Amino acid sequence: xxxxxxxxxxxxxxxxxxxxxxxxxxxxxxxxxxxxxxxxxxxxxxxxxxxxxxxxxxxxxxxxxxxxxxxxxxxxxxxxxxxxxxxxxxxxxxxxxxxxxxxxxxxxxxxxxxxxxxxxxxxxxxxxxxxxxxxxxxxxxxxxxxxxxxxxxxxxxxxxxxxxxxxxxxxxxxxxxxxxxxxxxxxxxxxxxxxxxxxxxxxxxxxxxxxxxxxxx
Numbered sequence: 472x473x474x475x476x477x478x479x480x481x482x483x484x485x486x487x488x489x490x491x492x493x494x495x496x497x498x499x500x501x502x503x504x505x506x507x508x509x510x511x512x513x514x515x516x517x518x519x520x521x522x523x524x525x526x527x528x529x530x531x532x533x534x535x536x537x538x539x540x541x542x543x544x545x546x547x548x549x550x551x552x553x554x555x556x557x558x559x560x561x562x563x564x565x566x567x568x569x570x571x572x573x574x575x576x577x578x579x580x581x582x583x584x585x586x587x588x589x590x591x592x593x594x595x596x597x598x599x600x601x602x603x604x605x606x607x608x609x610x611x612x613x614x615x616x617x618x619x620x621x622x623x624x625x626x627x628x629x630x631x632x633x634x635x636x637x638x639x640x641x642x643x644x645x646x647x648x649x650x651x652x653x654x655x656x657x658x659x660x661x662x663x664x665x666x667x668x669x670x671x672x673x674x675x676x677x678x679x680x681x682x683x684x685x686x687x688x
Contacts, residue, residue, distance in 0.1 A: 472557060473513045473555050474567070474568075475613060476566045478502055478554055479501040481497040481498060481499040481502070482497065483547065484496040485530075491535035491538060493532075493533040494530060494531070494532050495514075496529070497552065497554070499528070500527060501554075502555070508521055508522065510556070512554060513569065515543070516611070517533075519532070519571075542649065542650055551642060552639065553612050566608075566615025569610045569613070570655055573652055574598075575595065575599050578594045580592045580625060582645060588629045589641060591630065595624075599651055600625070601661070602658055609626070609628070609652070609654065611628065611650070612650050614630075
């Protein structure tokens with residue numbers, strides 16, 4: 472489990488491509504402190520397992536399912552990535568609960584200066600947009616952010632100078648993709664309400680006409 476508060480920007484130092492998978496070497500410093508083989512590192516929002524460690528590098532494997540749900544196939548040697556170690560139970564939860572399980576990707580459609588901040592609009596699938604709320608939380612490339620506004624096919628977030636300096640988000644350009652994870656609690660509520668709605672719709676369809684058509688009367 473993670474908080475969405477980025478600890479460090481790492482650099483992709485090596486890439487080995489399998490048939491549908493990748494192995495990344497990531498150059499880093501801070502996140503190596505106390506990290507062991509088998510630990511989880513949130514990398515651009517995706518929970519990845521540390522396979523190897525050296526003095527200034529970790530190696531992670533990326534399976535085909537993760538490749539299909541993320542923008543990892545677009546990364547190159549030298550690309551910067553947001554990194555966060557798994558949270559401790561004693562840590563302050565300064566961001567929000569982030570699982571590291573990516574829901575899908577979005578495309579940046581605009582980046583505009585807004586006084587001291589930057590407002591970024593991201594377009595995504597309706598499946599993802601439907602789970603986002605105004606003033607709710609979302610993780611973008613692993614960064615915990617508050618949603619400013621939800622539109623028909625997109626949503627907007629605003630980032631302050633600290634977030635701009637400590638993360639990779641402003642290094643992105645219009646049409647670049649980002650990894651998205653919608654709010655964990657919101658997803659469970661959405662799932663429960665959807666299941667309840669389906670049950671209600673099913674119950675409403677069971678009437679005298681339905682029973683007659685199916686030979687019950």
